[in-house]
Amino acid sequence: MKESLFEFDIENYEVGKATSGFVDFPSFYGFQKVKAPVYVYRASKEVSPCVVVTACVHGDEINGLRIAQSVMKKKLKLKKGTLIIIPTVNIYGFLNKQRYLPDRKDLNRCFPGSEKGSFGSRFARFIFQRITKYGDIFLDFHSGGAGRFNIPQIRCDLKTKGIKELVDNISIPLVVNSSLRDGSLRESINDLGKPCIVFEGGEGLRIDETITKYGVNLVESVLSYYGMINEKEKFIEDKIIINKTKWIRAKEGGLLISEASRGKIVKKGEVVGELRNINGGLVNKIKMEHDGVILGISKSALIMSGDALYNIGFLGDDVPEDEEELFDFFDFEM
Numbered sequence: 001m002k003e004s005l006f007e008f009d010i011e012n013y014e015v016g017k018a019t020s021g022f023v024d025f026p027s028f029y030g031f032q033k034v035k036a037p038v039y040v041y042r043a044s045k046e047v048s049p050c051v052v053v054t055a056c057v058h059g060d061e062i063n064g065l066r067i068a069q070s071v072m073k074k075k076l077k078l079k080k081g082t083l084i085i086i087p088t089v090n091i092y093g094f095l096n097k098q099r100y101l102p103d104r105k106d107l108n109r110c111f112p113g114s115e116k117g118s119f120g121s122r123f124a125r126f127i128f129q130r131i132t133k134y135g136d137i138f139l140d141f142h143s144g145g146a147g148r149f150n151i152p153q154i155r156c157d158l159k160t161k162g163i164k165e166l167v168d169n170i171s172i173p174l175v176v177n178s179s180l181r182d183g184s185l186r187e188s189i190n191d192l193g194k195p196c197i198v199f200e201g202g203e204g205l206r207i208d209e210t211i212t213k214y215g216v217n218l219v220e221s222v223l224s225y226y227g228m229i230n231e232k233e234k235f236i237e238d239k240i241i242i243n244k245t246k247w248i249r250a251k252e253g254g255l256l257i258s259e260a261s262r263g264k265i266v267k268k269g270e271v272v273g274e275l276r277n278i279n280g281g282l283v284n285k286i287k288m289e290h291d292g293v294i295l296g297i298s299k300s301a302l303i304m305s306g307d308a309l310y311n312i313g314f315l316g317d318d319v320p321e322d323e324e325e326l327f328d329f330f331d332f333e334m
């Protein structure tokens with residue numbers, strides 16, 4: 001028997017009100033129903049502009065769910081268009097406190113997906129078809145993985161049509177410009193010629209209400225930019241644009257004592273932390289090799305040699321010559 005899955009039909013949603021409900025996602029093992037929350041606020045008969053907010057594409061990155069909840073709780077008065085929120089896209093990972101899908105695939109490497117591929121690929125297709133049916137602008141909420149904290153920032157490709165104007169008008173201080181081809185939701189939506197911005201902030205399996213505030217402001221500033229709400233407060237407009245990032249890795253193992261100023265510009269030569277051995281003796285001090293901003297930080301103190309400690313965004317032309325590590329998200333599984 002074929003499952004009856006969520007088919008997105010905007011006509012099922014009343015104009016002028018917000019609707020929160022649960023819809024059917026592919027079941028566990030063909031029999032255990034899986035329901036996921038979906039919020040639709042249709043302000044006008046005309047669906048456009050349609051803003052789509054997604055979170056928990058990585059199931060353990062729950063700060064995005066908290067941001068979605070906070071936006072839904074705000075009782076926004078939309079003047080036009082449509083707001084769609086899917087707070088737990090990878091509901092399977094979410095239920096298991098895991099980043100991945102049940103087939104161990106990273107959903108954010110499976111887009112746009114295929115109906116004949118692996119479960120990851122089929123599920124990516126399922127999500128992609130439904131959210132892109134009506135969506136014009138997309139915001140995808142992520143955080144660091146478990147044990148890694150990211151300061152609030154967005155990642156986007158400033159070359160994609162419409163992104164630069166959008167970024168100039170939204171509320172976020174740090175912008176990481178990247179155009180990697182990686183099978184992410186962002187890449188696949190950009191390929192349709194539509195803007196998609198990834199928000200990164202916080203740590204896996206944790207909620208940080210400062211991060212939540214940044215995320216909610218970002219959503220509101222996007223709605224305001226498209227004339228869907230009145231701008232209530234002055235959003236952050238000054239931006240730092242980062243074009244290159246790199247992890248500082250531990251040269252040796254030890255206990256990490258961090259002294260990093262998250263989100264502040266740190267000068268070349270400044271000490272951001274130190275590694276100590278089991279007796280408390282100093283192994284080495286970790287210094288900045290170039291001017292930069294600390295975008296992400298290890299929250300684990302027990303460090304093996306080679307472990308990623310700080311994710312640095314470089315400013316200006318003073319960037320390292322050595323080969324850049326290829327990853328798109330700070331929560332990249334190493």
Ligand SMILES: [Zn+2]
Binds near residue numbers: 057058061143329331
């Ligand atoms: Zn993520």
